[in-house]
Amino acid sequence: MLAASQLGWTAGKKPIVKQVEISISKGEVFGLVGPNGSGKSTLLLLLAGLRTPSSGSVTLEGHDLRSLRRREIAQRIAIVIQQMETTDRLTVRETVELGRTPWLGPVSPFGEDDQRIVTEALTETDILHLADRTWQTLSGGERQRAHIARALAQKADILILDEPTNHLDIHHQLSILKLVKSLPITVILALHDLNQAMECDRIGLMEGGSLIATGEPVDVLTMNRIQQSFNVRMHSLADQVDGQTFLRFSLP
Amino acid sequence: MTLIKPGMLPGWLFGVALKVTIIAVALVIGAAIGETRIPFETVLEVLANKMLGQTYPVDAIDQGIIWNYRFSRAIVAASCGAGLAVSGLVLQTLLRNALADPYILGISAGASTGAVAVTIAGVGGGLISLSAGAFAGALVAFAFVIGLARMANGFAATSAGLIILAGVAGAQLFSALTSLIIARSANAEQARGIIFWLLGNLSGVRWPDVWLATPVAVGVVLIIILYGRALDAFTFGSDAAASLGIQVKRTQFILIGASALVTAVMVSLVGAIGFVGLVVPHAARFMVGPRHGRLIPVTAVTGAVFLITADITSRIVIPGQVLPIGVVTALVGAPAFAFILIVKSRRLR
Ligand SMILES: Nc1ncnc2c1ncn2[C@@H]1O[C@H](COP(=O)(O)OP(=O)(O)O)[C@@H](O)[C@H]1O
Ligand SMILES: [Mg+2]
Numbered sequence: 001m002l003a004a005s006q007l008g009w010t011a012g013k014k015p016i017v018k019q020v021e022i023s024i025s026k027g028e029v030f031g032l033v034g035p036n037g038s039g040k041s042t043l044l045l046l047l048a049g050l051r052t053p054s055s056g057s058v059t060l061e062g063h064d065l066r067s068l069r070r071r072e073i074a075q076r077i078a079i080v081i082q083q084m085e086t087t088d089r090l091t092v093r094e095t096v097e098l099g100r101t102p103w104l105g106p107v108s109p110f111g112e113d114d115q116r117i118v119t120e121a122l123t124e125t126d127i128l129h130l131a132d133r134t135w136q137t138l139s140g141g142e143r144q145r146a147h148i149a150r151a152l153a154q155k156a157d158i159l160i161l162d163e164p165t166n167h168l169d170i171h172h173q174l175s176i177l178k179l180v181k182s183l184p185i186t187v188i189l190a191l192h193d194l195n196q197a198m199e200c201d202r203i204g205l206m207e208g209g210s211l212i213a214t215g216e217p218v219d220v221l222t223m224n225r226i227q228q229s230f231n232v233r234m235h236s237l238a239d240q241v242d243g244q245t246f247l248r249f250s251l252p
Numbered sequence: 253m254t255l256i257k258p259g260m261l262p263g264w265l266f267g268v269a270l271k272v273t274i275i276a277v278a279l280v281i282g283a284a285i286g287e288t289r290i291p292f293e294t295v296l297e298v299l300a301n302k303m304l305g306q307t308y309p310v311d312a313i314d315q316g317i318i319w320n321y322r323f324s325r326a327i328v329a330a331s332c333g334a335g336l337a338v339s340g341l342v343l344q345t346l347l348r349n350a351l352a353d354p355y356i357l358g359i360s361a362g363a364s365t366g367a368v369a370v371t372i373a374g375v376g377g378g379l380i381s382l383s384a385g386a387f388a389g390a391l392v393a394f395a396f397v398i399g400l401a402r403m404a405n406g407f408a409a410t411s412a413g414l415i416i417l418a419g420v421a422g423a424q425l426f427s428a429l430t431s432l433i434i435a436r437s438a439n440a441e442q443a444r445g446i447i448f449w450l451l452g453n454l455s456g457v458r459w460p461d462v463w464l465a466t467p468v469a470v471g472v473v474l475i476i477i478l479y480g481r482a483l484d485a486f487t488f489g490s491d492a493a494a495s496l497g498i499q500v501k502r503t504q505f506i507l508i509g510a511s512a513l514v515t516a517v518m519v520s521l522v523g524a525i526g527f528v529g530l531v532v533p534h535a536a537r538f539m540v541g542p543r544h545g546r547l548i549p550v551t552a553v554t555g556a557v558f559l560i561t562a563d564i565t566s567r568i569v570i571p572g573q574v575l576p577i578g579v580v581t582a583l584v585g586a587p588a589f590a591f592i593l594i595v596k597s598r599r600l601r
Binding site: 045048049050069070071072073074075077078079081084085086087088089090094095098099101102104106107154 | 348350478479480481482484485487488489491492494495496497498499500537541542543
């Protein structure tokens, strides 16, 4: 449903994303992994139409994003990017209400449906009890959850998250991942924790701006690739409790 | 007299009625107070005579002072205050900078340069009006300031401190250009008039000025109200706004154009008045919070009342002398701003 072909983006003359080919299917959870500076965030911005490709294109169900109106894109694609901060003394509920923007006209009032959707999003991300707190009083993890709730309130059918588990305690990391997997929508997320990436339907590995492998987690996260891309050694172990494999890393 | 109470009217209509009442009361007070104090009854009688075709017996001189001089002046002050305050608000939101305001960013200075270039240096050969010259100057100054900030920042997103520094540079440059034009082209008498006007001065204001200031102020405030949701979406930056479906470039273009227009018109009528655009939006945020749906109208009304009050103060603070209104707004605005900064940083801990 969302696809990129020959997608490239340069900053000045420096290529940041190079010739990315990707096709995300409806309903899948697609994880993007790769070392710092490999171009994950930039690729996500391109996929959401927030950067204009220097070459190639991004298509949503066959339509080039550049031919769609911003509002149409926002009704289909919601994104949580990194470092979204404000100095306004906005409450958590007001922040989440921003998610309804693509569905509201300039003067149309905020309806009961909108209120219900906002409350739902607050509940799903476990921040309903923080609804009246102002932004500046929140911890990093609480802010992250508020942004995720804002994106959920957008009721888009593609959700793009850039390192959504950053700043979150382990309980909320797991519950956010569980939540996005349970949603009946397409999710694309950049992740740092490779064990968490193992839980995705498919993953893509970025290195130096290129997408060097895509496929099922076990096929992509091979010993050799991890060693090369991240410059670490990897062992996979079996959990004695449930028999699932997990990855351990050490310096070479 | 019927009293309007909340609950009798839909909420928004009550809000509108309240705001209109506040401005009307401020206008009447503005018309009553001055070097000669005229009773409120007389003011109301004059207004009834002039606007409702009544025939109250009023002293002809009082009637002249109130109608031709003070009332028109109070309306221009209100328009100017509302216009400058909302343009400060728009700039603060779009640039995500609490210190942004048309005066600090050099837009007012650019408008002054444009106005002086048209009137004194004769740019445009009489085909360009004073306000059009001021508008062009305002846009050039804003483009200069943003361009400078971007260049200094390597074409990346402009940082908060940098844009203010660029604004200071722009304001200095355009003030210098204005002085240059005055020195080259104006005679001594013109120069004295212009310098007084540059400091912000409402004393020459008459009814024809109302017909320019008020429609522009009301029009710009209405346009900005229509963009209230879009402005909310800029809270977390322009990428976040775009992800919420806002056409960022177009919105910035329209709103900054509207701000430059209202600034230019006000500068061409009454000179460059500082601190209104800076202080009033912060005061309004204290009253109603950061959401633009309520913030924009409250900012407009507060700006109107603030400038009427500043104008009254400028007329009575030194007996027998009129202070430039820009001096009053700075004297009130600077401490108010310091207060806001302190309280705000305390609240944020
Ligand atoms: N606007 C920009 N201008 C210049 N360089 C940029 C810009 N955006 C990103 N980069 C560079 O591109 C590289 C990839 O960045 P990013 O996409 O944030 O990587 P990741 O999210 O994988 O850590 C980094 O080296 C970063 O410095
Ligand atoms: Mg990143």
